[in-house]
Amino acid sequence: MPTAAALAHIPGPPALPLLGHTLGIVRNSYALQEQAIATYGPVYKVNMLGVWRVNLCGVEALETVLLDRDGIFSSEAGWSALERIFPGGLMLQDVAEHRQNRRIMQSAFRAEAMRDYLRRMETVLADLLADWPTERAFRFYDAIKDLTLRVGCAVFMGLPPDDPLAARLNRAFIDEVRATVGLVRAPLPFTAMRRGVRGRAFLRDTFRRLIAERRAAPGEDFFSQMYVATDAEGQGWSEDEILDQFNFLMMAAHDTTATALTTMAWALGAHPEWQEALAGEAEALNRPLDEAALATMARTEQVFKEALRLVPPVPFIPRTVTRDFHWQGFDIPAGTAITLNPGTTMMSPELYPDPARFDPGRFSSSRAEDKRHRFAWTPFGGGAHKCIGMHFSTLQVKLLVACLLPRCRIELAGSPAPVWQRLPIPRPRDGLPVVLRPR
Numbered sequence: 469m470p471t472a473a474a475l476a477h478i479p480g481p482p483a484l485p486l487l488g489h490t491l492g493i494v495r496n497s498y499a500l501q502e503q504a505i506a507t508y509g510p511v512y513k514v515n516m517l518g519v520w521r522v523n524l525c526g527v528e529a530l531e532t533v534l535l536d537r538d539g540i541f542s543s544e545a546g547w548s549a550l551e552r553i554f555p556g557g558l559m560l561q562d563v564a565e566h567r568q569n570r571r572i573m574q575s576a577f578r579a580e581a582m583r584d585y586l587r588r589m590e591t592v593l594a595d596l597l598a599d600w601p602t603e604r605a606f607r608f609y610d611a612i613k614d615l616t617l618r619v620g621c622a623v624f625m626g627l628p629p630d631d632p633l634a635a636r637l638n639r640a641f642i643d644e645v646r647a648t649v650g651l652v653r654a655p656l657p658f659t660a661m662r663r664g665v666r667g668r669a670f671l672r673d674t675f676r677r678l679i680a681e682r683r684a685a686p687g688e689d690f691f692s693q694m695y696v697a698t699d700a701e702g703q704g705w706s707e708d709e710i711l712d713q714f715n716f717l718m719m720a721a722h723d724t725t726a727t728a729l730t731t732m733a734w735a736l737g738a739h740p741e742w743q744e745a746l747a748g749e750a751e752a753l754n755r756p757l758d759e760a761a762l763a764t765m766a767r768t769e770q771v772f773k774e775a776l777r778l779v780p781p782v783p784f785i786p787r788t789v790t791r792d793f794h795w796q797g798f799d800i801p802a803g804t805a806i807t808l809n810p811g812t813t814m815m816s817p818e819l820y821p822d823p824a825r826f827d828p829g830r831f832s833s834s835r836a837e838d839k840r841h842r843f844a845w846t847p848f849g850g851g852a853h854k855c856i857g858m859h860f861s862t863l864q865v866k867l868l869v870a871c872l873l874p875r876c877r878i879e880l881a882g883s884p885a886p887v888w889q890r891l892p893i894p895r896p897r898d899g900l901p902v903v904l905r906p907r
């Protein structure tokens with residue numbers, strides 16, 4: 469890892485002793501970043517958790533690093549903050565190892581398997597939504613996070629949606645994710661890392677038991693698919709590999725989708741005309757709600773895309789440079805930790821005029837603001853590590869809209885402009901209080 473002296477030629481905001489910019493990043497990473505770009509330009513450095521990181525901002529940086537044509541950017545080293553909790557996850561692998569494991573995981577997302585997940589997801593969603601309160605305020609974020617986790621448990625693990633185990637799994641995932649940004653990096657008593665390591669042990673034990681059950685009686689769930697999944701050469705995963713890949717996948721799947729749906733709930737509450745348009749679209753759907761039916765939900769897709777632009781669940785993408793690299797006039801030595809910024813890039817007025825405004829029409833074919841550059845819209849990343857669950861999460865979001873909006877109207881019951889905590893995964897600080905009014 470290069471020293472501060474090796475990066476002395478790269479500008480950046482003044483750093484506090486020891487803490488560097490950590491507090492500023494945790495408190496309001498977007499504000500720090502916008503100010504740094506305005507002052508120093510698209511290449512600047514910050515110190516986060518004791519590590520100097522060079523930020524490379526804008527669409528060209530996203531394109532160069534994510535496509536990685538010269539094979540010099542490591543995702544494994546970039547995401548090393550996750551290493552203790554999510555070792556062996558797909559995103560923490562590079563090159564040949566990553567390619568092979570991605571092929572294996574891909575086979576659990578093939579069309580036939582997706583059809584089964586979708587069927588199962590519709591039943592589970594309808595059951596879970598029936599239990600949501602009406603005519604009284606509740607915290608949407610908490611409810612949707614619990615719901616996406618239960619959907620994940622049902623679809624991926626074959627558990628009943630009301631299985632009491634889901635609440636314990638949810639707690640363990642929360643502890644894992646918090647540990648990844650804990651200030652103390654060793655699992656010492658009373659630290660977030662200690663809770664995260666315990667959460668990981670609990671999840672692995674639970675998955676191991678479920679795998680044994682599925683091996684005895686395979687089903688259509690993701691676990692059963694992963695157990696038989698192989699790449700073209702017939703290579704599959706050992707039990708330990710399944711445990712690690714699955715631990716990462718479940719976290720990646722439910723937390724991100726919960727954030728996206730929370731942003732949508734806020735936007736629809738604040739823009740009733742869009743909410744009515746989506747309710748109308750949902751009511752007009754042909755049943756059963758298969759992929760063909762969901763593909764007709766064009767306006768829902770626009771709202772989903774706009775929600776992901778305004779509050780991307782993964783606003784920063786880290787990598788580590790493995791060979792010396794020259795970028796926009798700066799020498800960046802091998803070993804440097806770099807950060808890409810899809811979040812602030814998608815708030816750039818050159819790409820998206822009046823960027824803070826909720827305006828799903830930007831994604832209509834006549835305006836197509838997201839097509840101004842290949843990397844103008846990047847909530848799912850790009851290149852070799854592009855989100856493998858993009859299609860799955862789009863289907864899940866559309867299914868939820870199709871099940872909820874024809875029955876209820878969402879009304880905001882808290883601040884009309886919630887404050888977002890961006891790290892580790894964005895969520896509204898007040899949990900987004902809402903009231904559901906039956907139609």
Ligand code: HEM
Binds near residue numbers: 725781
């Ligand atoms: C709105 C929802 C989601 C968002 C915004 C999102 C975002 C992302 C992003 C930005 C990456 C790339 C990170 C990088 O390049 O370093 C990624 C990777 C990944 N995502 Fe998602 N994700 C979402 C939903 C899901 C779902 C539903 C699943 C699984 C069913 C999933 C599984 C994964 C996996 C396994 C990877 C690693 C891929 C690889 O390294 O090859 N994600 N996601």
